[in-house]
Amino acid sequence: MSNKIIYGLYADDEQLLEATKKIVAKGHRVNEVYSPYPVHGLDTAMGLKYSRLAITSFLYGMMGAILITLLMWYVMVGDWPMVIGGKPNFTYGQNLPAFIPVTFEATVFCAAHLMVITFLFRCGLFPGSSSRNPDPRTTDDKFLMEVHESDSKKITEIKKIMKETGAEEIKVKNNTNELLEEFEEIRQKQTQKLMKASKKKQSFMKKIFNKISKK
Amino acid sequence: MYKLTKNIKNTSTILILIGIVSLGIGFYQSLSVVSDDEIKSTVKDIAKELDLEYFESNHKDLDWESELKKDNLVLNEDDQIVDRPLNFGTLIESMAMHDFELKKEGAYTELIHKVEEKLHCHIDPHHVHSVEDVIYAAKHYFHAKHQRPWSSLLISTLFFLMVSVAATLWWALQYVAQAGWSALLLRIPMAISSFIPYGAFIMLFIIITGGLHWHHTYHWMAEGIMDPANHHYDEIIANKSAYLNIPFFILRSIIYIAGWMGFAYLLKRYSISQDRDGNGMKWYNKSYKIAVIFVLFLGVTSSTAAWDWTMSIDTHWFSTLFGWYSLASFFITACAFIAGITIYLMYNGYFKELNNSHMHDFGRYMLAFSIFWTYLWFAQYMLIWYANIPEEVTYFQERYEYFYPLIIITLLINFVSPFLLLMNRSAKRSKGKLLFVAGLIIIGHFLDVFLMITPGTMHDHWHLGYVEIGTFLGFLGFFIWVVFRNLSKYQLIQKNHPMIGESEHHEIHIH
Numbered sequence: 001m002s003n004k005i006i007y008g009l010y011a012d013d014e015q016l017l018e019a020t021k022k023i024v025a026k027g028h029r030v031n032e033v034y035s036p037y038p039v040h041g042l043d044t045a046m047g048l049k050y051s052r053l054a055i056t057s058f059l060y061g062m063m064g065a066i067l068i069t070l071l072m073w074y075v076m077v078g079d080w081p082m083v084i085g086g087k088p089n090f091t092y093g094q095n096l097p098a099f100i101p102v103t104f105e106a107t108v109f110c111a112a113h114l115m116v117i118t119f120l121f122r123c124g125l126f127p128g129s130s131s132r133n134p135d136p137r138t139t140d141d142k143f144l145m146e147v148h149e150s151d152s153k154k155i156t157e158i159k160k161i162m163k164e165t166g167a168e169e170i171k172v173k174n175n176t177n178e179l180l181e182e183f184e185e186i187r188q189k190q191t192q193k194l195m196k197a198s199k200k201k202q203s204f205m206k207k208i209f210n211k212i213s214k215k
Numbered sequence: 216m217y218k219l220t221k222n223i224k225n226t227s228t229i230l231i232l233i234g235i236v237s238l239g240i241g242f243y244q245s246l247s248v249v250s251d252d253e254i255k256s257t258v259k260d261i262a263k264e265l266d267l268e269y270f271e272s273n274h275k276d277l278d279w280e281s282e283l284k285k286d287n288l289v290l291n292e293d294d295q296i297v298d299r300p301l302n303f304g305t306l307i308e309s310m311a312m313h314d315f316e317l318k319k320e321g322a323y324t325e326l327i328h329k330v331e332e333k334l335h336c337h338i339d340p341h342h343v344h345s346v347e348d349v350i351y352a353a354k355h356y357f358h359a360k361h362q363r364p365w366s367s368l369l370i371s372t373l374f375f376l377m378v379s380v381a382a383t384l385w386w387a388l389q390y391v392a393q394a395g396w397s398a399l400l401l402r403i404p405m406a407i408s409s410f411i412p413y414g415a416f417i418m419l420f421i422i423i424t425g426g427l428h429w430h431h432t433y434h435w436m437a438e439g440i441m442d443p444a445n446h447h448y449d450e451i452i453a454n455k456s457a458y459l460n461i462p463f464f465i466l467r468s469i470i471y472i473a474g475w476m477g478f479a480y481l482l483k484r485y486s487i488s489q490d491r492d493g494n495g496m497k498w499y500n501k502s503y504k505i506a507v508i509f510v511l512f513l514g515v516t517s518s519t520a521a522w523d524w525t526m527s528i529d530t531h532w533f534s535t536l537f538g539w540y541s542l543a544s545f546f547i548t549a550c551a552f553i554a555g556i557t558i559y560l561m562y563n564g565y566f567k568e569l570n571n572s573h574m575h576d577f578g579r580y581m582l583a584f585s586i587f588w589t590y591l592w593f594a595q596y597m598l599i600w601y602a603n604i605p606e607e608v609t610y611f612q613e614r615y616e617y618f619y620p621l622i623i624i625t626l627l628i629n630f631v632s633p634f635l636l637l638m639n640r641s642a643k644r645s646k647g648k649l650l651f652v653a654g655l656i657i658i659g660h661f662l663d664v665f666l667m668i669t670p671g672t673m674h675d676h677w678h679l680g681y682v683e684i685g686t687f688l689g690f691l692g693f694f695i696w697v698v699f700r701n702l703s704k705y706q707l708i709q710k711n712h713p714m715i716g717e718s719e720h721h722e723i724h725i726h
Contacts, residue, residue, distance in 0.1 A: 040724040085603060097597045 002148040002175060003182070004155060007134065008162040009169040010143040013039045019145065019165035020045045028158060032146040034138035053122075057115040064110025065103050072099050142168070148175060217565060219703040227696035234689005241364030241682035248361045249334055254353045261329045262346045265322060323349075336360075339675060358431065359676035365430040366672040367683040369421055371690040373524060374548075374664045376414030379694075381542065381549035382407035383479045384513055390499075390506035395717030396576055399568055401709050403553050405486060406701040408479040410694055415472040418524070422468050426461040432672050435459045435530045452530050459527060467523060471516045478509035486709060495711035517542045528671035532610045534599070540591040541667065547584040547629075548660040551653035554581065556698065558650045565707060571644040572723040578643025581652060585633040589626070610670075617675045618666060625666060628659030661687055 010016040017039060020030050030046050033039075073092050076082050076099075081090050088094045120126060138144045145162075149155050155172065162170050327338050330349060336356040343349055386404035389397045425433050434452070439445030441453040452459070482505055489498035518538025526537050534540075554577040560566055599607045614622060633652050642648045669677045709715070 041722075044724065085601060087603075097593075097600050100593065100597070 002150040004149055005173045005175050006147045006155060006158055007171040008145040008167040011168055013143060015166045016143040017042060017045055019162060022161050023158060030145060031148045034133055034144040036139060053115060053119060056118050057111045060114040061107045061111035064106045068103055068106035217702045217707045219699055223699045227692040230688050230692025233685050237681050237685020238364055245361045245364050248357045251354055255350055257333055258330055258350045261326060265326055356676055359673040362672050363682055365432055366668055367686040369432055370664050370668050371686045372414055372417045374661060375690050375694050376418055377545040378548045378552060379407050379410040379414060380475050381545040382553060385549050387506035387509045390503045391510055395714040396721040398712045398714040398718035399708055400557055402707055403556050405483055406698045407552060409701040410697045411476050411479055413697060422465060433527055435527060464523060471520045474512055478505060481505045490706055490710045495713050499713050525667050528668060529610055534595055536591060536595045540595055543588040543591050544660050544663050547588050548657055550580045550584055551656040554649055555653040558646045568719050572721045574646060574649055575643045575723050578637050578649055582633055582637040585629055589630040613670045618670060621666060625659055625662045628655055
């Protein structure tokens with residue numbers, strides 16, 4: 001459970017990369033980095049896993065190739081055989097050269113578009129979605145590093161590293177999401193307690209009522 | 216500095232010896248050729264002996280009725296035959312025809328057999344329908360036999376000459392694109408470019424001997440083909456005489472070769488001057504200018520050279536894409552050679568500065584350009600296949616009829632195998648796999664060049680035997696010897712190149 005977020009703002013990507021490497025080397029985890037452009041070597045420094053987007057791209061490409069093959073087969077051979085330029089009809093295989101460009105285009109189309117859509121959904125970027133960027137300056141020329149931590153000793157250590165590597169601003173904020181979760185837990189515990197107490201009260205009252213009614 | 220090892224020397228000497236021996240055998244065999252007149256007289260004599268005149272006279276318009284009467288199969292009413300439920304008429308007719316065909320076939324098989332025995336040649340019985348056909352096929356056999364060493368010489372010369380030109384293009388492109396990653400290994404294309412004069416000399420030899428009618432690699436050089444009075448006259452070729460004539464052809468060849476050699480020499484001189492002079496930027500800028508002009512020059516001459524030296528073999532055929540297609544083939548081979556030589560040197564303890572990312576770039580080059588080659592191959596093939604115009608389709612007609620398995624093998628080696636083997640990121644970064652794929656590409660594109668030239672020169676009498684492969688190995692040995700000797704002459708890593716530092720720190724970050 002980490003209830004604090006440390007923000008380090010950098011003006012240079014080299015410093016950011018160095019800080020990331022140092023913080024990771026000390027055994028902490030850099031949760032997020034906001035940057036105006038891709039920084040070379042940052043993903044390896046952060047220890048991010050290999051992206052699985054390429055696999056989806058392959059699957060979408062295969063899907064596109066198969067679907068367009070089925071469509072072309074149905075339109076050109078299956079439903080109503082077409083004779084174009086006196087080519088041998090009734091077969092897909094003998095006319096294969098004519099179908100290759102379309103298959104290629106459909107493969108690329110499906111792979112590219114569906115991969116982009118998958119990427120946007122995975123990032124939660126769709127029309128009407130709210131910005132999750134904590135600092136608008138990262139869309140211009142600054143780099144923001146985000147570390148989640150709750151141990152106060154570790155927080156001071158991370159802050160020290162950030163200062164050493166030349167961070168312009170260092171901020172520590174309460175992790176609102178985490179706090180909300182904690183509130184929720186506390187509330188639930190209290191309600192349970194109350195429920196138990198009320199049950200005890202009820203059983204106690206019943207006992208008294210029974211005793212009175214017997215007498 | 217690279218030192219020429221005994222290993223390289225021995226290997227190249229053995230390969231050169233293999234080449235000389237196999238090419239020598241090819242030339243020796245090509246000497247025992249029977250002249251056209253002799254073929255004509257011998258075939259006609261044998262045909263008389265076998266009494267083939269009967270089939271000769273009947274082979275076109277056969278009098279079926281007399282044919283049927285001969286076999287006591289007389290039809291009652293010709294008009295009613297069609298109306299009968301069981302069509303006996305056509306049945307009998309076809310039986311008689313079948314009988315006649317069988318007899319004819321038997322007679323011709325005997326003729327072919329005797330001709331083959333007497334003249335020591337091979338004739339394909341599928342295309343023989345008359346005595347003239349037998350003469351034609353026998354003539355073709357001996358033309359192909361005479362042609363064999365010349366066409367294998369042309370294949371290997373063209374392959375290694377154009378590969379060294381394409382390596383120079385690779386070298387120049389590094390300057391044109393101001394590429395930093397390759398600054399460490401620019402001496403390798405430089406060494407390969409030093410093969411141009413040797414290849415060019417043999418190429419000019421082939422062209423000039425063709426002009427002297429020592430061989431018939433270039434069909435349009437044949438005597439009387441542009442003369443309307445001559446019986447060899449070919450109107451389509453005669454119409455091309457403004458471009459395809461021997462003096463202009465030789466002049467063009469000299470211009471290409473002189474240009475390529477000149478630019479390669481200038482780039483080499485600037486590179487060596489950069490070693491000596493501390494001011495690297497000055498020589499870099501000069502190299503950049505020369506590289507740009509060279510790329511523009513090669514942009515035109517690579518196409519025209521391909522038309523002249525390769526496409527004019529199939530004189531009737533033309534394709535606007537052919538120049539780029541053949542350049543793509545040679546460029547990917549040059550990439551494979553550069554990668555192969557670099558990896559060989561790395562295995563021998565040189566180039567310690569190079570890392571996995573350089574290998575990754577070699578892998579990308581090979582993957583991208585093998586796909587590019589396939590793209591151009593397919594673009595040329597599909598348009599010709601789709602349009603199906605006789606004058607264009609002849610090229611693939613001939614290749615499909617006699618070379619079909621080789622086309623499939625070429626596509627498998629040159630497209631499918633690099634595509635599958637180099638698709639993975641880690642495969643591109645491993646030296647062993649790259650070396651393997653580079654070897655495959657070199658073999659595959661030798662076959663590709665074989666397919667560009669042989670169908671036009673040897674038609675159905677083609678071989679891929681010891682003469683072709685031996686000549687290729689001989690040239691490979693010669694190429695290795697020239698390249699490694701030139702590598703040992705100069706510093707292996709260019710000094711004072713402004714991008715050496717960038718090349719040393721080259722790293723590809725992709726996730």
